Amino acid sequence: MIERPITDWLPLTKKEVEKRGWDEVDVVLVSGDAYVDHPAFGTAVIGRIMESEGFKVAVVAQPNWKDDLRDFKKFGRPKYFFGVTAGCMDSMVNHYTANKRLRSNDSYTPGGEAGFRPDYATTVYSNILKELYPDVPVLIGGIEASLRRVTHYDYWKDQLMPTILADSKADLLVYGMGEQPLRELLKLVREGVPLNTIRNVNQIAYLQDSEAELPSDKGWETVELASHEVCLQDKIRYAANFKIVEVESNKWQANRIIQKVGNQTLVINPPFKIMDEKEIDASFDLPYTRLPHPKYKTRGTIPAYEMIKFSINMHRGCFGGCSFCTISAHQGKFIASRSEKSIMKEVEEVTKHPEFKGYISDLGGPSANMYRMKGKDEAICARCTSPSCIHPVICSNLDTSHKPITELYKKVDAHPKVKKAFVGSGIRYDLLVDDFNKNNKDNNHDEYMEQLITRHVSGRLKVAPEHTSDDTLRVMRKPSFKYFKLFKQKYDKISDKHNLNQPLIPYFISSHPGCEEADMANLAAETKDLGFRLEQVQDFTPTPMTVAEVIYYSGVHPYTLKPVFTAKTKEEKLDQNRYFFWYKPEFRSLIRSRLNKLKRPDLADRLLSNPKKQETRVEKKMGKKR
Template sequence: MIKTEHKHKMEDWLPTSAKEVERRGWDSIDVILFTGDAYIDHPAFGAAVVGRMLEAHGLKVAIVPQPNWRDDLRDFKKLGQPNYFFGVTAGAMDSMVNHYTANRRLRSDDAYTPDGRAGQRPDYASVVYCNILKELYPDVPVLLGGIEASLRRVTHYDYWSDKLRPSILADSKADLLVYGMGEQPLLEIIRLIERGVPIESLKTIPQTAFVIPKEKSLPKNRNWKDLPLFSHEECLSDKTKYAKNFRHVEEESNRWQAARLTQDAGEHTIVINPPYPPMTTGELDASFDLPYTRLPHPRYIAKGPIPAFEMIKFSVNMHRGCFGGCSFCTISAHQGKFIASRSEESILKEVDAISQMPDFKGYLSDLGGPSANMYKMEGKNLKICQRCTRPSCIHPNICTNLDTNHSAMTRLYKAVNERPNIKKAFIGSGVRYDMLYNNMASNEEKESHRAYMQELIEHHVSGRLKVAPEHTSDQVLKIMRKPSFKLFHKFKADFDRINNSKKLNQQIIPYFISSHPGSEEMDMANLACETHDMDFKLEQVQDFTPTPMTVATVIYYSGIHPYTLEETYTPRSKNEKLQQRMYLFWYKKEYQEKIKDRLKSFKRFDMIKKLFPEKDNKSEKQSHKGRKSNFKKKKPSYKSKHRRTT
């Protein structure tokens, strides 16, 4: 197959300026979208997906990327007012996560901006954009969506202001909030608007939220049960009530037939309609098959590359959703726990499109999804899934109703590698290795696990395979909703065996988190010792950052686990967090003396000996020679007080 040069016209992108609107001969615009990201016309970016979907429905759509909120607001005025509504999103990330580190330090870059420049969007971008639009155009409806809005739809803890904030609807003054992946509710909204129904009357569309006066009755819907949450004011005065609320929010977000949630805040009631069922393969294909250019808008040609685009431009997303339910992760809260998978035909069509890009060298950077190996997975009996309230299908054990057969993925991997112009398709998404050791699986499933592992490791690793054990302590892993570290040992043994048999020089790159709720300093010391024994010098690590709508964030703020209501330790102070984090880098000289001092304070000389070679501890041995007999006598008490290394 011969590659062809892309010859795009400006009209191939959605318009971003009055001049581009004029080129199209439009005298008005139906929907204007405001986004905190640069405009990249690609299915990995929400504003592009929404814009293309509305365009396919026959609407005239324009996008205003990264509007300037600090000048005379000309970016908010330049396209006038739309016929239907303004759409607002902070972008592909929560704007506060985008701006600040886990230590609340301002980041110096922004991956969703040309040349990685920082400062192109405000803090709490959703609220800022909505308030400006409501001030300028008070009579034009504003619809709010995206991950920032989705995860802040009820009372939530905001780490950056260190306080509980009410639903983002209260601060933003938006008329309607679309949470989760927006295609299904937006199509219904447009269908009803075109029938003449005003937006203020759209109160029974699934997967939307809105505000009504507290004294007003709820809109009628015979199919929905109502579940009132503790009010925002009750959450402010009682952390346990805030924790209890979260369990309801998480369970109803992941149910096939969920309840409608209500929460009073001040003089108003926040109403959150239940979500749509998972998208069908046909619906998801329709979204991914829209006529994207797959490129940044030409306005950025002279402004430098956009790091987020460079990272994904040769990757393919095969599915949405994640049933892992990790305590620190927001994927299932936004995309849902049920997997929506594309067809093989749609995926191969996108692979072929990528292979025709002028700078494509034959290597796909990722063939995956939120988790690499959940494609096509669902319950064996969907009626059981429809009644299920479990937040995770694989923790504390793999559900016996979950079909963990990996055959569809293995076939697809092979099909992609056989496409013209594809030299290799790598798996860059994280692999859930615990599913490959499902003891309750059928013989057919177990065989598919072995075949998948062989195919993955032999043909789809770019030298380094990402996996995320996250911790080594079973106690912490239980809170994280992650499997025992013993399974990581098992996976690494299989990884090494396959590499050795094929004479491949490949590495596993494990991800770990420090300062997670439940993690004590000795847990991190144990992590250092265990990974030291496995010859890992950790690179891919992060300090826990509380983000709205996760179990871990609820624990961080309240000190209470929302499911057990038990008090749970969480490192909160800067000093505690730094002490935990340094154990991840035991091999760096700048941390070694600090680590030794901390381990001495715990009288864990065994750990010092394990982490640092004998030659580094000669003076150590001399200084403790006189206390040797006392140390031996006290040794049993350490075992009861602190968990030992494995």
């Protein structure tokens, strides 16, 4: 651990507050993650923003909520409010597998140790604070609060839940990326406006008495959802709600959303327009130590930090709109890109780390190759209500040039202290296929691929076709599998040209809505034919605020309200998942039996014939020796 003054971090203890000479704290942040002072960790970002606005901030990281509440009381009553987050992940996704089995580790805790945060952490923390300090406002945020801001299906309880504001008793919720609404809130709080009375800031949500009038000073139009009580009785109305929420969350000129919950009304103000370059740079350029707090040095490393400590996040947002993914629901579908100057400044900071050996682990983002991609005509984007810019086809208004990111890669490569800069984040391979991406007339995606493959692949490249069935892929909002095949041909051609052995690692999902058992068998057969023995296996988990979650619960697609099949029982999920492991002897007879029952002996023959011969052919193709 690097020895630095303890005052370089936001205070975690009362003693650290006293070392700063503070008599009181303005804001106390409570987080389910250990405190890592790095721009990839939300608590650090929020705390540093508050600090930059002149606020005295202290952090309560992973407090004991079970039998001793002293952690919640150690800083006393803050002057303005408590800020609460479950951390960088929804606590239920953090705790449980797709089969609802308790995970044995937690990547955001020293030593990877599990058990340092509760289930539904945002709600638990907020309720404790409201009990201890009933007159102090509580502001909740982070991905758990953001994606649970309206009526939502909770997979782990297997029931429909109201807005998290109802259960947490919090006064205010910030959804999405919080920098813009937070700065507005801080300005008002500094002027003497109590946090729990603020109503006219974009990108916040709150509950008010149903009899109360809505604020009118912003001139927002209002859209009303079916009430929580109606949703409990009518799954179709719940599904219809989602379309409204998703459309309004992705519009530049969005409407205010309201929903009745008992005798209260949930109010969700429209989001801010995506951050411009100056705003996002300001967030990343804050004085982070880029290190875990020193208190953890005897408890082991923090796995999530170890993964990203030599990485650079170049942008936020994703315009893919995948049905199972929460990125666009939380970060937005429009891309907020940092300037080259800000990125290169962070590269320089990374190279100063005493453990840095010359290798940057990731030059990436939610989708690594969307840097600086945006609409050619912003007026068209301002009117757009589509949840995806590339499904079912790439929008003709989308600038998909890879020139800016290619040039940036080259500048990072030229840094004298950087030996290699890898791309560890997944890329959108469909943006690199000529037959799919017809917007890119100058073929600079070919130059990008050459640069990527020859300079930035660390042994293998991650891509996510997710499925092979066109019907399932349409539900997923993903392109046809034929484009993955074309990408693989292009990838292999460049790799062969440079005599490189860097295999593609494709990711697939089983049991996704729209996927029948035969579709999974066909997926296994198609990937077998391409030379893949799949090990990266993911069973579908319905997470809040996604199309796929709505389909899983309601049985219908929220945009068409037509039925969509979804595997739900443990047996149905297992029947789909086992096809990933066609090469394991213990599954062969069962797979053949299942496919005969489905009247698909052709798939059984294709999948199970000559496994040794297939294995030999694949290994030779990948340049291996038996």
